[in-house]
Amino acid sequence: MARTPEGPPPPPVVQRLRIRWAKRGRLRFTSHRDFQRAFERALRRANVPVAYSAGFSPHPKISYAGAAPTGTASEAEYVEVGLQERVELEPVRAALDAALAPGLDILEIVEAAPGALADRLEASHWRIELPGVGVGVAEAAAEAFLVAPEVKVERLTKDGVRTFDARGAVARLGVLDGSARGPLDDSARGPLDDSARGPLDAPGAQREGREGPCAILDVVVRHGIPTVRPDDVLSGLRSVADLVPPEPPRAVRLAQGPLDEATGIVGDPLAHDRDAVGASGIPSTA
């Protein structure tokens, strides 16, 4: 029989929080594991009554949704936390945000309604800036990508090089002109309104003090196995149109959520919870 620790079992989960957070500026270089450690410490500093699992090595009840790759920024990352006591949402949001380094920002907290959050994260909306790449060149590459029935790309994983199709997952691929933009404010706050607002108005759309052409890819990618990432789309553009950006591209995830296949618009995954229970922070839909 398995040994169990002495004493009563840990208190049960009485409230579940769904949290949208952002990874901005230089902190986009944090990996998923880096964020996990920082977030668990922030929960402690902010005195959030997190529930723990039973056993000799109790673990906090936290589940993370698919993470943006290291080096990419995001305005729409999600994590869910189980609590052993009920809390007010806004004080917890503010305390958690204060307990994290600027650049890891807690945007919104809702209380979870029934239904798994992961099931609602069907697709991601990415903006990929390509400094040094002209709009015409990018448009031609995007065109070639979209007409291809399949675009095989390779990615180096823990288990070696993996080859898969990057085309099938792409629900939308547009090109915008970012060359005439003003200075970038990566940490700009404000509603992140993927459905009701032009993508160029979103944070992360502009680059700091750069001259010259800068095409911006506006991409919606369905989640799958493996999940197609901004890198993979760029690999695909290289293979179909020899598009090789002269400078490292910069990607930001603008939204994650349910995908409207007809319009290619990514919806708000917390809308259901917010309507059902309540929220604090900046909703990601208008």
Add this chain to the structure above:
Amino acid sequence: MPVESVFPRLEPLLTQVQKPVQYVGGELNAQVKDWDACDVRWALMYPDAYEVGLPNQGLQILYEVLNEREGTLAERTYSVWPDLEGLMREHGVPQFTVDAHRPVGAFDVFGLSFATELGYTNMLAALDLAGIPLEAKDRDESHPVVLAGGHAAFNPEPIADFIDAAVLGDGEEAVLLITDVIRAWKGEGSPGGRAELLLRLARTGSVYIPRYYDVEYLEDGRIRRVVPNTPGVPWRVSKHTVMNLDEWPYPKQPLVPLAETVHERMSVEVFRGCTRGCRFCQAGMITRPVRERSITTIGEMVDAGLKATGFQEVGLLSLSSADHSEIAEVTKGLADRYEGTNTSLSLPSTRVDAFNIDLANELTRNGRRSGLTFAPEGGTDRMRKVINKMVTEDDLIRTVAAAYGAGWRQVKLYFMCGLPTETDEDVVAIARVAKRVIETGRQVSGKRDIRCTVSIGGFVPKPHTPFQWAAQLDHETTDARLAKLRDAIRADRDYAKAIGFRYHDGKPGIVEGLLSRGDRRVGKVIRAVYEDGGRFDGWSEHFSFDRWMACADSALADEPVDVSWYTTRERDKAEVLPWDHLDSGLDKEWLWDDWQDAVDEVEVDDCRWNPCFDCGVCPQMGTDIQIGPTGRTLLPLTPVGR
């Protein structure tokens, strides 16, 4: 003049390197002060990878002490890995601080903390990346004062050509003293240039400026004497000693990194110094006397630190934490306070004879029961008398019996190989000790799943210890002895599976020995290794023994000395040692007598509980032992995480 951040130029490179987060800063509790509002600016470096350097207590303490001062700022920099170094050279990005990404060359002081000599090549890499000339003589007013501290600075002679200054001992007051000297000199319009500033530092008597000392050699290669070459420069430079740790409760706001690092815990130093008198231990010798932090300050620091960091583990640091006069009260008080908050306590170094089950139970009450580590250091009672460990095999067996009896299943034992007077038998005896430990564990627990890990380090003689005269064991003999021990452990099948065996080969120890007891001539070797691509010598995947030996052969070709002269040669009493002009407070006569006692297997007690043995530190430095008990207790608090 504003100094611009190099981050825009660094950023495109970060997508091309491993673990970029280590270069972006943004740690919780990091500080960025206004450059133009400060007139004395320090760049502090731990010359190893970020994951090792960030948790370093010394650097975190100085960072806070300096930043608390108005008009003074401090930022941090760490060694960059070769992938980024290559890109920085290609794109002309200089060595930068992680706080505001300012170029290190723009600061007034570039202070490096050397916990080990194996960081010397990394210092040269950082200097070169910073655009600072490698040799001090080639620098001018536009360059920072390159300052070495940390334990290795007690013999900075191998790096004397590369540093402008060195500080021995505790840094808290020393950095403020140096700051004041620089501020005054700058305020006067920097009269006399760099030479004047360095001279002012030298004349304080507690900052070592190598250029103001000439080293003369005898024909056979030994040092004839070391003499000041400038009026007003003292013959000997003293170490710094902070006498009241309660007045210096740092770090108050420990840095919490985003990147994964080697220690992720709230560390509080419970005392500084150690008078157990282990003869191999440089840390114990050079940090005398013992100065305890009071139970109340420890409690306040833990509380404030946990609130500021969110760490889940508290480490009570010192050279032998269970020796604190109120350690039982401290651990019980903390365990009570953090009951139910998943906060664990650890004592990273516990002596065999100071361990008891009550203490161990308090340590594991709120957290996981990790393994226990003890350091008998030597395999036989004879060997332990030589090193003055003052622990017998029976003490060890009693302690592990208590631990296994109380439910522990795993014990780790740390030993050394290559100690003075050691024979093959002394090392092979470790196998017998390990078997006895397992046998004891099986008896007292009634279980078979008892484990013990034997971990062996190679002994390197260090300056300012009684073994500073000793011959280091050559690496071939070290490896042969370890092979015999491995065979002896494996020979008995009833025990072999229960005993883990971890060791390193003897080669890195020879390089460490060369750098530890080297003189100024060794600088040429360090430079040659650096120029040949040597970096990160503390990392086995980067360390190249063959490169060190080849560079030493060519760099020392015109000298009457070689690597074995520095390492495996025993010194006699009359020899002038390269660090004799650097004063750790220890009386050289006392060290010599203690060396003779070692050879005669005579033990010397701890002066905390016995009369003074005249090591010389207290009268020399005007210090005294500072220990409790205070009789106070920890106040109840509502802790973080509850």
